[in-house]
Amino acid sequence: MSPVDNNIPRPQPPALTAVLPAEPLLLMTAGPVPVPAEVARAGGMVINHVGDTMAMVVRHIREMSRYVFQTRDERIYGVSGPASAAMEMAVGNLLWPGRRVLVCQNGLFSSRFAEMAAGVGAEVTVLEGSEGRPVCAGMVEAALGRGRFDAVTLVQGETSSGVLTGDLQQMVALARDHGALTIVDAVCTLSTMPLKKDEWGIDVVVTGSQKGLSSLPGVSLISFSSRAWEVIQGRRGPRPHWCLDAVRAERFWGEHAYHYTAPVPALLALHEALRLIIEETLERRFKRHLHSSLALQAGVEAMGMELYAPAEFRLNSVLAIRVPDGVDDGVARKYMTDRFKVLIADSFGIPAVRIGQMGEQCRAPNLFRTLHALGVAFARQGVHLDPSAGMASMEAHLAEHAEDVL
Ligand SMILES: *Cc1c(COP(=O)(O)O)cnc(C)c1O
Numbered sequence: 001m002s003p004v005d006n007n008i009p010r011p012q013p014p015a016l017t018a019v020l021p022a023e024p025l026l027l028m029t030a031g032p033v034p035v036p037a038e039v040a041r042a043g044g045m046v047i048n049h050v051g052d053t054m055a056m057v058v059r060h061i062r063e064m065s066r067y068v069f070q071t072r073d074e075r076i077y078g079v080s081g082p083a084s085a086a087m088e089m090a091v092g093n094l095l096w097p098g099r100r101v102l103v104c105q106n107g108l109f110s111s112r113f114a115e116m117a118a119g120v121g122a123e124v125t126v127l128e129g130s131e132g133r134p135v136c137a138g139m140v141e142a143a144l145g146r147g148r149f150d151a152v153t154l155v156q157g158e159t160s161s162g163v164l165t166g167d168l169q170q171m172v173a174l175a176r177d178h179g180a181l182t183i184v185d186a187v188c189t190l191s192t193m194p195l196k197k198d199e200w201g202i203d204v205v206v207t208g209s210q211k212g213l214s215s216l217p218g219v220s221l222i223s224f225s226s227r228a229w230e231v232i233q234g235r236r237g238p239r240p241h242w243c244l245d246a247v248r249a250e251r252f253w254g255e256h257a258y259h260y261t262a263p264v265p266a267l268l269a270l271h272e273a274l275r276l277i278i279e280e281t282l283e284r285r286f287k288r289h290l291h292s293s294l295a296l297q298a299g300v301e302a303m304g305m306e307l308y309a310p311a312e313f314r315l316n317s318v319l320a321i322r323v324p325d326g327v328d329d330g331v332a333r334k335y336m337t338d339r340f341k342v343l344i345a346d347s348f349g350i351p352a353v354r355i356g357q358m359g360e361q362c363r364a365p366n367l368f369r370t371l372h373a374l375g376v377a378f379a380r381q382g383v384h385l386d387p388s389a390g391m392a393s394m395e396a397h398l399a400e401h402a403e404d405v406l
């Protein structure tokens with residue numbers, strides 16, 4: 001008798017080396033983003049997940065993360081999983097039945113906090129921004145005046161709509177005065193623009209690896225204040241999560257012992273991504289992101305397209321560009337990939353395409369290639385555009401800030 005069941009087909013997929021292009025599409029979407037060579041190399045290795053080298057890597061990741069998060073908090077951990085897993089770790093450890101949370105919602109990612117909080121049985125109140133406009137401090141102040149809340153969730157940059165929570169610092173201060181913990185999603189913004197966890201008094205910050213930090217997907221970071229940690233430790237009864245349990249995370253991240261098998265390659269890659277950020281310094285990195293995005297914005301507008309969010313609420317890290325009436329942006333985006341090998345993103349339900357401005361996306365050659373492809377692709381759809389004028393305008397902005405954007 002055959003040792004295997006011959007009725008179950010034995011598939012014969014091609015080896016990926018035969019399938020993957022020599023040069024992948026230029027990823028100018030809202031993530032994942034291209035990674036530096038050092039990061040890619042580090043991500044191709046597996047070492048013992050609880051050995052001495054890994055313990056050193058973990059210690060350095062935590063030290064470097066503190067600089068990037070601008071915090072002295074001891075409780076800073078990696079999470080195996082997407083940024084959503086870090087969001088879930090925040091929610092799952094700080095909210096439970098009977099606890100009340102105020103969710104500031106400007107789009108898809110901020111609404112994810114509401115779903116997660118409802119999932120763990122918390123009482124959820126949602127404040128919603130309007131088209132291209134975020135929830136503002138006044139709305140939060142009014143909501144806090146109407147009821148008691150244990151936590152407030154905020155997203156610094158709402159990737160799905162290209163909207164920035166400009167009042168973040170004020171909103172955090174209001175929540176603190178109210179006695180509520182703040183949970184801030186800085187997934188697309190961390191290391192692309194200022195966020196000072198300690199100085200602003202934020203309790204929990206979460207971020208992913210594949211966006212602002214320009215590393216490989218698969219591992220995320222979370223930082224808890226001592227206030228938040230007291231709440232976690234004071235919790236009675238069984239804790240619902242096991243992988244995402246913050247107390248158990250301390251085993252691996254604090255004691256270098258086994259909790260679950262760490263995502264070794266993603267952690268080695270993250271080490272390199274953080275090291276490169278520190279080498280660049282946050283100050284220079286913020287400037288590079290700012291002027292890269294402003295140059296692109298100038299180019300898009302000079303070409304004749306319209307930016308989705310008004311300047312005062314515009315997120316620089318992910319730029320939403322309005323799709324002109326009557327145009328099928330899917331056709332234009334396909335032309336961009338076929339002809340120019342540049343990938344940009346569509347949007348979840350709003351009439352916009354989105355271009356990422358995170359990490360390695362903010363390099364002058366990437367900007368030129370992307371803006372040119374965008375202009376040509378939409379002009380072919382019958383939109384009255386002047387791609388050359390766009391390129392000239394972008395070039396002028398870049399020339400003016402030549403030291404900031406390389
Ligand atoms: C991408 C993103 C997320 C979710 O990240 P995943 O890694 O896909 O889970 C959450 N918040 C913001 C602001 C994001 O940009």
